[in-house]
Amino acid sequence: MADRGFSVSRLPGFTPTAMLVFVxxxxxxxxxxxxxFNAGKSVASFEGFTLQWFVKAxxxxxxxxxxxxxxxxxxxxxxxxxxxxxxxxxxxTRRKAFKGQTFIYVVINQPLxxxxxxxxxxxxxxxxxxxxxxxxxGLGYLVTAHAAFCIPFAYLPIRARLEGMDLTxxxxxxxxxASPWQTFRFVTLPLLLPGMIAGFMLAFVxxxxxxxxxxFVKSAGQDTLPxxxxxxxxxxxTTEVYAISTVLLGLTVVLLTAFFLLTxxxx
Amino acid sequence: xTAATQSMIEARHTVKxxxxxxxxxxxxxxxxxxxxxxxFFTLLGPSGCGKTTLLRLIAGFxxxxxxxxxxxxxxxxxxxxxxxPVNTVFQSYALFPHLTVAxxxxxxxxxxxxxxxxxxxxxxxxxxxxxxxxxANRKTSQLSGxxxxxxxxxxxxxxKPKVLxxxxxxxxxxxxxxxxxxxxxxxxxxxxxxxxxxxxxxxxEALTMSDRIGVMSAGKLQQVGSPKDIxxxxxxxxxxxxxxxxxxxxATPVAGGLQLGCxxxxxxxxxxxxxxxxxxxxxxxxxxxxxxxxxxxATVTSLVYFGTDTHCHMALSDGAxxxxxxxxxxSGEAGVRTGDSVGLRFQPAAAQVLED
Ligand SMILES: Nc1ncnc2c1ncn2[C@@H]1O[C@H](COP(=O)(O)OP(=O)(O)OP(=O)(O)O)[C@@H](O)[C@H]1O
Ligand SMILES: [Mg+2]
Numbered sequence: 001m002a003d004r005g006f007s008v009s010r011l012p013g014f015t016p017t018a019m020l021v022f023v024x025x026x027x028x029x030x031x032x033x034x035x036x037f038n039a040g041k042s043v044a045s046f047e048g049f050t051l052q053w054f055v056k057a058x059x060x061x062x063x064x065x066x067x068x069x070x071x072x073x074x075x076x077x078x079x080x081x082x083x084x085x086x087x088x089x090x091x092x093t094r095r096k097a098f099k100g101q102t103f104i105y106v107v108i109n110q111p112l113x114x115x116x117x118x119x120x121x122x123x124x125x126x127x128x129x130x131x132x133x134x135x136x137x138g139l140g141y142l143v144t145a146h147a148a149f150c151i152p153f154a155y156l157p158i159r160a161r162l163e164g165m166d167l168t169x170x171x172x173x174x175x176x177x178a179s180p181w182q183t184f185r186f187v188t189l190p191l192l193l194p195g196m197i198a199g200f201m202l203a204f205v206x207x208x209x210x211x212x213x214x215x216f217v218k219s220a221g222q223d224t225l226p227x228x229x230x231x232x233x234x235x236x237x238t239t240e241v242y243a244i245s246t247v248l249l250g251l252t253v254v255l256l257t258a259f260f261l262l263t264x265x266x267x
Numbered sequence: 268x269t270a271a272t273q274s275m276i277e278a279r280h281t282v283k284x285x286x287x288x289x290x291x292x293x294x295x296x297x298x299x300x301x302x303x304x305x306x307f308f309t310l311l312g313p314s315g316c317g318k319t320t321l322l323r324l325i326a327g328f329x330x331x332x333x334x335x336x337x338x339x340x341x342x343x344x345x346x347x348x349x350x351x352p353v354n355t356v357f358q359s360y361a362l363f364p365h366l367t368v369a370x371x372x373x374x375x376x377x378x379x380x381x382x383x384x385x386x387x388x389x390x391x392x393x394x395x396x397x398x399x400x401x402x403a404n405r406k407t408s409q410l411s412g413x414x415x416x417x418x419x420x421x422x423x424x425x426x427k428p429k430v431l432x433x434x435x436x437x438x439x440x441x442x443x444x445x446x447x448x449x450x451x452x453x454x455x456x457x458x459x460x461x462x463x464x465x466x467x468x469x470x471x472e473a474l475t476m477s478d479r480i481g482v483m484s485a486g487k488l489q490q491v492g493s494p495k496d497i498x499x500x501x502x503x504x505x506x507x508x509x510x511x512x513x514x515x516x517x518a519t520p521v522a523g524g525l526q527l528g529c530x531x532x533x534x535x536x537x538x539x540x541x542x543x544x545x546x547x548x549x550x551x552x553x554x555x556x557x558x559x560x561x562x563x564x565a566t567v568t569s570l571v572y573f574g575t576d577t578h579c580h581m582a583l584s585d586g587a588x589x590x591x592x593x594x595x596x597x598s599g600e601a602g603v604r605t606g607d608s609v610g611l612r613f614q615p616a617a618a619q620v621l622e623d
Contacts, residue, residue, distance in 0.1 A: 173374070177378040
């Protein structure tokens with residue numbers, strides 16, 4: 001009560017504004033989820049509960065194909081991003097401040113700041129050259145592109161975890177005859193693991209959700225789930241797409257909940 | 268035994284400088300020290316004098332800017348910490364939070380690649396040694412400060428190092444626990460026979476626990492000796508004033524002794540310097556009646572009651588201040604009163620001539 005400082009929640013109209021924002025954010029999502037269980041095809045009225053759209057979507061080979069591809073890309077890209085981000089985080093925090101540190105941060109976090117469309121076009125041109133040179137047409141391009149833009153998402157939680165770690169623990173390990181590798185393996189890595197899992201999950205969700213870069217980089221027949229859905233909606237809005245979105249939403253909620261549980265402070 | 272096999276640690280002309288250019292700090296300035304096998308050696312000195320730096324050099328966390336460090340006769344200056352048979356008890360304990368108490372204690376043995384059975388056996392012995400058997404499978408975060416301290420000790424002792432380094436291990440504990448752990452540490456050192464190098468800035472702790480003490484100040488080793496040596500025979504003003512309370516009296520050499528500023532001559536003491544400082548502990552001075560012919564005349568300026576002792580502040584005829592400690596008599600009166608004229612006497616052998 002002693003605090004009479006500025007608080008945005010005391011401004012007039014705060015509550016209605018906040019309500020409006022929440023409604024704008026979540027009402028469409030709630031409607032999407034609701035209509036994915038709608039027995040009728042219309043978006044105008046709810047005609048009873050059904051799971052048929054989920055069944056139909058899963059029976060659709062295109063959906064299966066795109067889902068599988070999305071998952072493969074996301075798992076591989078997130079794994080690569082996590083490893084690279086861990087190395088980068090170790091390199092930037094496990095030493096005294098050095099010249100060019102800020103520059104390194106900017107380089108690592110570049111994908112967060114450069115407009116995605118710019119990265120997409122750049123990658124398109126770059127990969128086109130490689131395609132001509134090597135003739136390789138596979139998923140590698142998408143995986144590489146996803147890994148690259150996922151690195152900052154993996155980097156942030158890992159770095160936060162490292163910065164909160166007591167460096168004397170590593171000294172203590174060295175003092176107790178652990179070689180630098182053993183110190184990393186038996187002390188640093190176990191303590192870092194929650195950060196790495198959190199980083200992996202953020203990278204995974206980011207990859208799973210990507211449209212812009214994927215659209216530019218993918219070859220014909222390399223649809224991921226989001227680009228497939230985009231293609232479907234261009235033709236005609238199908239309730240199947242609602243069902244897929246609902247499943248993706250569920251997956252994301254599960255992952256983000258796990259992320260929250262892993263990164264929150266233990267009391 | 269020869270001198271070479273007696274010494275466990277030897278630092279030779281060790282220098283450690285931090286920073287560059289105009290901002291160089293000489294944390295250790297040409298320190299040479301020998302620590303003997305099986306002794307409880309204490310490094311004592313004020314904050315920032317370089318105690319931790321010396322420990323870190325012995326442990327291998329820092330490289331000396333110049334000089335060498337020998338362990339059991341072998342030059343270890345260039346060995347990394349994991350290849351030195353030296354273990355550390357960190358001030359913050361630095362227990363591994365993801366391991367149990369037993370796993371923490373066994374960590375050093377595991378890293379050395381000892382057989383599983385030996386790790387288990389030694390861990391059990393160590394748990395018994397520090398009386399923590401019931402806690403073996405707890406996480407270290409579930410322990411009290413004193414228990415964590417014990418785990419840190421057991422963990423560092425388990426690999427049976429040649430030297431155990433302890434950097435102010437008791438400073439985070441409250442007074443009662445601190446006293447208990449002082450006794451416990453001394454017991455562990457005697458039972459294991461391992462050389463302990465203990466850092467503290469608490470002079471009382473240093474005096475009661477150590478076989479020998481090294482007093483440091485401003486990156487330099489001022490004096491090394493037994494607690495009694497250090498207390499009764501300080502080599503300079505710093506050591507005399509850092510450990511216990513003392514009186515400093517300027518003096519000049521005359522025929523037959525040293526003459527104090529008030530004119531009194533202390534017989535039997537000599538010096539080659541034109542002027543020196545005489546130091547005498549407050550409890551070494553006796554108060555005699557004012558008509559005592561051979562005594563130094565003084566006036567009582569104030570009395571400070573400390574329970575068992577009373578400090579009598581005196582002024583000599585030249586204004587120099589002297590504190591005398593007397594046991595408080597049963598009546599609570601020191602036998603003298605403020606303003607009294609008295610005589611002061613002490614054994615010349617109890618005084619120490621400081622030439623700095
Ligand atoms: N890594 C470092 N970089 C720069 N200066 C340092 C570093 N470590 C220590 N110093 C300096 O060296 C001097 C000695 O430090 P040290 O930690 O050895 O003191 P200490 O005797 O252990 O003091 P305390 O009782 O406060 O722990 C201090 O002036 C300190 O500022
Ligand atoms: Mg220190």
